[in-house]
Amino acid sequence: AQSVTQPDIHITVSEGASLELRCNYSYGATPYLFWYVQSPGQGLQLLLKYFSGDTLVQGIKGFEAEFKRSQSSFNLRKPSVHWSDAAEYFCAVGASRQGAQKLVFGQGTRLTINP
Amino acid sequence: DSGVTQTPKHLITATGQRVTLRCSPRSGDLSVYWYQQSLDQGLQFLIQYYNGEERAKGNILERFSAQQFPDLHSELNLSSLELGDSALYFCASSVAQGLAGLLDTQYFGPGTRLTVL
Numbered sequence A: 001a002q003s004v005t006q007p008d009i010h011i012t013v014s015e016g017a018s019l020e021l022r023c024n025y026s027y028g029a030t031p032y033l034f035w036y037v038q039s040p041g042q043g044l045q046l047l048l049k050y051f052s053g054d055t056l057v058q059g060i061k062g063f064e065a066e067f068k069r070s071q072s073s074f075n076l077r078k079p080s081v082h083w084s085d086a087a088e089y090f091c092a093v094g095a096s097r098q099g100a101q102k103l104v105f106g107q108g109t110r111l112t113i114n115p
Numbered sequence B: 001d002s003g004v005t006q007t008p009k010h011l012i013t014a015t016g017q018r019v020t021l022r023c024s025p026r027s028g029d030l031s032v033y034w035y036q037q038s039l040d041q042g043l044q045f046l047i048q049y050y051n052g053e054e055r056a057k058g059n060i061l062e063r064f065s066a067q068q069f070p071d072l073h074s075e076l077n078l079s080s081l082e083l084g085d086s087a088l089y090f091c092a093s094s095v096a097q098g099l100a101g102l103l104d105t106q107y108f109g110p111g112t113r114l115t116v117l
Helices: none
Strands: A003-005 A010-014 A019-021 A024-026 A032-038 A044-050 A056-058 A064-068 A073-078 A087-097 A100-105 A109-114 B005-007 B010-013 B019-024 B031-038 B042-050 B053-057 B064-068 B074-078 B087-094 B112-116
Touching: A003 A087, A003 A100, A010 A019, A019 A109, A024 A073, A024 A087, A032 A064, A032 A073, A044 A056, A044 A064, A044 A073, A073 A087, A100 B031, A100 B042, A100 B053, B005 B087, B010 B019, B019 B087, B019 B112, B031 B074, B042 B064, B042 B074, B074 B087
Parallel strands: A010 A109, B010 B112
Antiparallel strands: A003 A024, A019 A073, A032 A044, A032 A087, A056 A064, A064 A073, A087 A100, A087 A109, B005 B019, B019 B074, B031 B042, B031 B087, B042 B053, B064 B074, B087 B112
C-alpha cells in the first residue's frame, strides 16, 4: 500500500532563508509524486508534480523538488522564502489502476516565517 | 482559483442529521474526487467518479454516499451525522480517468467546512 511520511510537523524559518521540507514515500512501483500547498482557509494548490524523467522538478512560486529513488524521497526546496509562503504543505503519492485514481497524502508540514 | 467550485462554504448541523455537499468540476474535467480533512485523520481520499460512474473508493463510511450527475457536478451525501464527521470536505477534479495507467493532476476546490454539534 502507498504511504507518505512528512517527518516535520512544524518548521519555522526566517524570511529570506532557504527551505527544505522532507517527504518520504512508500510505493511498489514508480510513483507519481505531488506537492500541494494550503493557505489558511483555502483549498489545496498544486506546487509541482513528478511523473517521470528529470528528477529535479520546477514548480510555481520558486519551489523545486528532487526525486531520489534510492532514498524514497521527494523533498521540496526553495532558496529564499517570503512571508507569503507561510502555509501548510502536503506531499502526496498517487497511483492509477484501471481508471481508478487515488492520492495518498502525508500529514502535512506547517511552515511559519519569522520576519 | 482552480476552477472547481464547492457549496456551501460552511455548514453547521446537529448530530443525526443529513447534509449534501455540492461540487462543480473544472470545465472539461470528467473525474471528480472527494476528500475529507480532519485534525486526527489528516487528508483522506473518499471516492472518485468518472463521467457518472464510481471508479475508486477509499475510506468512505457507509453513512456517506456520492453521485455524479450528467452535467458532471457531484454531490456528497452525509447521513446520521456524528461529532467526528466535523471536517473540511474537499472536491477535486481532473481531465480523465487515468487511462493507460497515467495519473491525472487533480485540482482542488476551496472546500466545505462541516461542523456537527
